[in-house]
Amino acid sequence: xxxxxxxxxxxxxxxxxxxxxxxxxxxxxxxxxxxxxxxxxxxxxxxxxxxxxxxxxxxxxxxxxxxxxxxxxxxxxxxxxxxxxxxxxxxxxxxxxxxxxxxxxxxxxxxxxxxxxxxxxxxxxxxxxxxxxxxxxxxxxxxxxxxxxx
Numbered sequence: 001x002x003x004x005x006x007x008x009x010x011x012x013x014x015x016x017x018x019x020x021x022x023x024x025x026x027x028x029x030x031x032x033x034x035x036x037x038x039x040x041x042x043x044x045x046x047x048x049x050x051x052x053x054x055x056x057x058x059x060x061x062x063x064x065x066x067x068x069x070x071x072x073x074x075x076x077x078x079x080x081x082x083x084x085x086x087x088x089x090x091x092x093x094x095x096x097x098x099x100x101x102x103x104x105x106x107x108x109x110x111x112x113x114x115x116x117x118x119x120x121x122x123x124x125x126x127x128x129x130x131x132x133x134x135x136x137x138x139x140x141x142x143x144x145x146x147x148x149x150x
Contacts, residue, residue: 032056
């Protein structure tokens with residue numbers, strides 16, 4: 001965890017991004033690290049956890065992190081939580097809570113609130129279109145014999 005904290009501090013001092021760091025460990029060895037790069041890369045998805053997950057998957061040559069642990073300096077936001085569940089590490093260790101982050105100006109509560117309300121009344125409208133025309137995509141996927149399930 002100290003290494004993740006050091007990464008976050010280095011990111012703050014260098015101006016790379018917010019106060020977040022993460023690393024992926026497998027069999028007691030760090031295989032990938034990430035620090036927040038949202039502002040330096042103009043990428044709203046460049047959170048420390050996502051950066052570390054992407055790097056670890058590249059190292060492993062696989063899209064899942066089974067057998068790995070993720071260390072992060074803060075309880076993951078909803079986006080990172082989704083990425084973590086898709087990556088499937090064995091465990092996640094975190095330092096600060098989302099409430100600590102909120103006190104520093106990183107408040108994700110509105111996203112948690114948005115998840116639980118109807119699509120039609122969210123802050124950003126979600127408008128369904130062409131569902132019947134797109135449903136065949138799932139049939140195509142279900143019938144694909146050489147797919148890699150995930």
